[in-house]
Structure formats: C-alpha cells, structure tokens
Amino acid sequence: MSSERNRLPTLFEVLSRRTLPPVDLFAFYIYMRDQQRSVDYLDFWLDVAQHMSLCRHYVRELRRSVLVSTPDLSKEAVGSHRSSALLDDSMPGPSNRRDGSFEDRTNDQRLSAFLRADSLNFDQFIEQGNREDSQRGRHSGSLPRGSNDPSSSAFLSTPDPMADQTSPSQTIARADIRSSAEKILYTYLLQGSEREIVLPEPILSAIANAIEVDGRDDPEVFDEAKDYVFQAMERDAFPGFLRSRALGNLIPASSMVRLMMGLLGIFAGFWAGFCMIFLDLEPKLNRLWLILPFIVGVYMLMAHQYSLDPVMALLGYSEYEFGRFMRIKEPYVGVLLSQRSIWILVLCLIIVACLVVLFALVPGKRL
Structure with missing residues (x-):
C-alpha cells in the first residue's frame, strides 16, 4: 500500500496505520508526546476509534449469534441482502467523515442507528417475536422462521445473545460498550477530568447529555468531537510532524x-x-x-x-x-x-x- 504512494502520507493514513516508519502512528505518537505536548488529543482520537471497533465487533457477534440460534434464518440470509443489511451494513469502514467514502459514512450511521435501536427496543422486539412465533406454532405447525425483512419479528425472535453471559461465542456485552463510552467521557471530556482536552462547550455539553441523560453509547455520539480533534491535529501538529x-x-x-x-x-x-x-x-x-x-x-x-x-x-x-x-x-x-x-x-x-x-x-x- 505504501509502496504505491508517491507522495507524503495524510494524517488519516497515519492514524489508520497505513504508513511505515518514520511516518507511522508510533512515530506520530512520540512526536505528539515529546514535541507537541498534546498527546491527550491523539489518545482521545484513538480511544474513540477503539470504541468504534468495539461496537463493530459487538454487532458482528450479535449477528453471528442470531444466525447460529436460527438455522433457518441463516439459510435464507445467504441469498438475501435485505435480511442481513441491518447488521452487515453496520460494519463501517474509515470512521473519519472527511476521508471516508459516502458508503463508509452511511455504514457509520447505520451502526449507530442499530445500536440506538438495540438499546431502546431490542427487548421489546424479542418479546413480540416470541409471542408471534408461539401463535404461528399453534395455527400453522412448522412455518419457517426466516424472513426477508430485517425489521420483522422473525428476524429478531431469538433471545438476546448478549443476555447470556455464558454463551461460548460471546466476547463483548452491551455493558462493555456502555463502559467504553463512559470512560471516554470521564477521562477526556468532563471538566477537571484526568486528561481533559479543550473542546468547544456546545460539543462537550451535547456529548455529556447524550451519554448521561439519553443513555446513548453509539459511536455517533463522539463524531463532532472526533472531527474537531482530527482537524486540530491536521492543522497544528501534522505539518510539523x-x-x-x-x-x-x-x-x-x-x-x-x-x-x-x-x-x-x-x-x-x-x-x-x-x-x-x-x-x-x-x-x-x-x-x-x-x-x-x-x-x-x-x-x-x-x-x-x-x-x-x-x-x-x-x-x-x-x-x-x-x-x-x-x-x-x-x-x-x-x-x-x-x-x-x-x-x-x-x-x-x-x-x-x-x-x-x-x-x-x-x-x-x-x-
């Protein structure tokens, strides 16, 4: 990848680990720590990127658990794009909105939308799906449980795989995502926090309200702060690097x-x-x-x-x-x-x- 680049790398390429020494992420971290004296901004960006990765992994494990628990669904999902769109399209590419493609940005939004829906309505969808499955079992015997519509009750009719803490396939619970979002908030954003970074007050207030009041933990909560930090590093630190x-x-x-x-x-x-x-x-x-x-x-x-x-x-x-x-x-x-x-x-x-x-x-x- 780097051998085909006949130019200096961009900040996004460095942060995405697409470059080699001496312009790799490790060298940029050392530069931000020792010369720019603002490594907290880079750590914030990396922690938010890690939070995004955690969310992707959670959704991927969720989809795998749903398909394993519903074999009929997995057979139909092979030939159906719509039945897997809600989860497959939630695996976004580059998280930075200025460097990512339109498809990447759309996937980022789908991931956040899915996590918000999962937090608010997933239990209701499960309960409703179980009731409908019971009714279909009484009236029609052995109707297939799969569906081409990802919003149908059959698509979400299995128990929440994250609720079973002993599941062999489970690696990340929804509580881990919540904990990750709160850690970022309490470490970097609240006034007087351990590694407080300077951001515009409207951005800080919006993030604190979304996490503490609205109970959100999806990656979209940090989008404005992440873009602001990215632009600040790109303007103030990256040219010197x-x-x-x-x-x-x-x-x-x-x-x-x-x-x-x-x-x-x-x-x-x-x-x-x-x-x-x-x-x-x-x-x-x-x-x-x-x-x-x-x-x-x-x-x-x-x-x-x-x-x-x-x-x-x-x-x-x-x-x-x-x-x-x-x-x-x-x-x-x-x-x-x-x-x-x-x-x-x-x-x-x-x-x-x-x-x-x-x-x-x-x-x-x-x-």
Missing part, C-alpha cells in the same frame, strides 16, 4: 547537540587557522589539516540547520527518541531524505573547501 520525520531525521535535543559540536568545530578551525597565519608556520601545506575541524563544524551546523544528519539518513535510519533510532521503511520518505542528504553533503564540501582554500592562500606574518 512531516517536517520533522519526512524532511529530517533528528529530534530537537540531538539537533542542539550538533549545534554545540558545530560551533566548537568552527571555533577550533578558525583558532588553528589564525595561529598558523600569525606564527607563519612552514610549510604552508600544513594548513590543509584545517579541513578536519572545518568539516566537523560545518557538517554539524548543517545537520542542525536542516534537522537532518545526512550520513545517518543515507544509512537508512531516523531518530525518534534521543539516542534511539528506527529504520526508514516508507519508500517515498527514504528517497526524499536521501536526496536532501546528498544536497547537504555537497553544500558542506563546498563551504569547507572555500574555508580551507581561504586560510591556505593567506600569506603568513609572524607577530
């Missing part, structure tokens, strides 16, 4: 170390050069040794200026924490860093050559 990881391979601390080393190298070169001139040391070819401090000083200063260590980039490494490195696996980023590294090395050689030639040609004068 790309500059840091796709155009450079050093973190600020390492860049400052190279600045100090570069200044020391340049100072050493100028000090040695002036000593050779004012002491009028012979032969003048000894001044060519100035290339050593100058090349170290210029190299380190250029690495600091561009936040890019050329040699390290050509070897295929990028720094994500001080003294800790990762392999560059994103093809386009690797090519981009290699090109910039070669250009920096050429520029370093030109500057060093100019400095060495300048000091070598200046006539000596012993003081």
Whole structure:
C-alpha cells in the first residue's frame, strides 16, 4: 500500500496505520508526546476509534449469534441482502467523515442507528417475536422462521445473545460498550477530568447529555468531537510532524547537540587557522589539516540547520527518541531524505573547501 504512494502520507493514513516508519502512528505518537505536548488529543482520537471497533465487533457477534440460534434464518440470509443489511451494513469502514467514502459514512450511521435501536427496543422486539412465533406454532405447525425483512419479528425472535453471559461465542456485552463510552467521557471530556482536552462547550455539553441523560453509547455520539480533534491535529501538529520525520531525521535535543559540536568545530578551525597565519608556520601545506575541524563544524551546523544528519539518513535510519533510532521503511520518505542528504553533503564540501582554500592562500606574518 505504501509502496504505491508517491507522495507524503495524510494524517488519516497515519492514524489508520497505513504508513511505515518514520511516518507511522508510533512515530506520530512520540512526536505528539515529546514535541507537541498534546498527546491527550491523539489518545482521545484513538480511544474513540477503539470504541468504534468495539461496537463493530459487538454487532458482528450479535449477528453471528442470531444466525447460529436460527438455522433457518441463516439459510435464507445467504441469498438475501435485505435480511442481513441491518447488521452487515453496520460494519463501517474509515470512521473519519472527511476521508471516508459516502458508503463508509452511511455504514457509520447505520451502526449507530442499530445500536440506538438495540438499546431502546431490542427487548421489546424479542418479546413480540416470541409471542408471534408461539401463535404461528399453534395455527400453522412448522412455518419457517426466516424472513426477508430485517425489521420483522422473525428476524429478531431469538433471545438476546448478549443476555447470556455464558454463551461460548460471546466476547463483548452491551455493558462493555456502555463502559467504553463512559470512560471516554470521564477521562477526556468532563471538566477537571484526568486528561481533559479543550473542546468547544456546545460539543462537550451535547456529548455529556447524550451519554448521561439519553443513555446513548453509539459511536455517533463522539463524531463532532472526533472531527474537531482530527482537524486540530491536521492543522497544528501534522505539518510539523512531516517536517520533522519526512524532511529530517533528528529530534530537537540531538539537533542542539550538533549545534554545540558545530560551533566548537568552527571555533577550533578558525583558532588553528589564525595561529598558523600569525606564527607563519612552514610549510604552508600544513594548513590543509584545517579541513578536519572545518568539516566537523560545518557538517554539524548543517545537520542542525536542516534537522537532518545526512550520513545517518543515507544509512537508512531516523531518530525518534534521543539516542534511539528506527529504520526508514516508507519508500517515498527514504528517497526524499536521501536526496536532501546528498544536497547537504555537497553544500558542506563546498563551504569547507572555500574555508580551507581561504586560510591556505593567506600569506603568513609572524607577530
């Protein structure tokens, strides 16, 4: 997937784990934690995405339990799109509304609509379906229980699979979804919460009212907050992340170390050069040794200026924490860093050559 992308990735691709180091989700998390100092926003987005995944899994297990409990229904569902639309179409794709397709957004809405209906009316549907099954059993003996209409009582006439906590196929209960939604609310959104993030008051009020008053726990509750956080990260953090990881391979601390080393190298070169001139040391070819401090000083200063260590980039490494490195696996980023590294090395050689030639040609004068 990433090998076909001849461009820098988008934020949604990074959050969806479609990229490779050094522009993957792990690197973005480290950047948000150590440099942007706003990792709570990323954690909120990831927790909401996890909540969405939990809901999908719940609906998938619910459908599987319904089909296992009603064999006749499973046979008819194979050839009927309508009978499985309520549950199958509730498996959404990308949750972000700006990057997902129209079909993905529709599936997200269906998932939330199903969960709201399940929370409010599922028990009523079961009771009504059982009564109708009993009546059909008395009047017609062995009528098929399947139906092409997902809203019919036969489609929801089996006991709630999530009510049986000992079911072998059960992995997630509806209470888990409720607990997940409340955890997000109490961790990130309520005033004074452990990791409170700054969101517009209308969004916070709407979410708190939906969860605490209306009893909702479907993913659509967090849509506005998730989109707001996504846009904030895309506007404020992601451009800096790309500059840091796709155009450079050093973190600020390492860049400052190279600045100090570069200044020391340049100072050493100028000090040695002036000593050779004012002491009028012979032969003048000894001044060519100035290339050593100058090349170290210029190299380190250029690495600091561009936040890019050329040699390290050509070897295929990028720094994500001080003294800790990762392999560059994103093809386009690797090519981009290699090109910039070669250009920096050429520029370093030109500057060093100019400095060495300048000091070598200046006539000596012993003081």
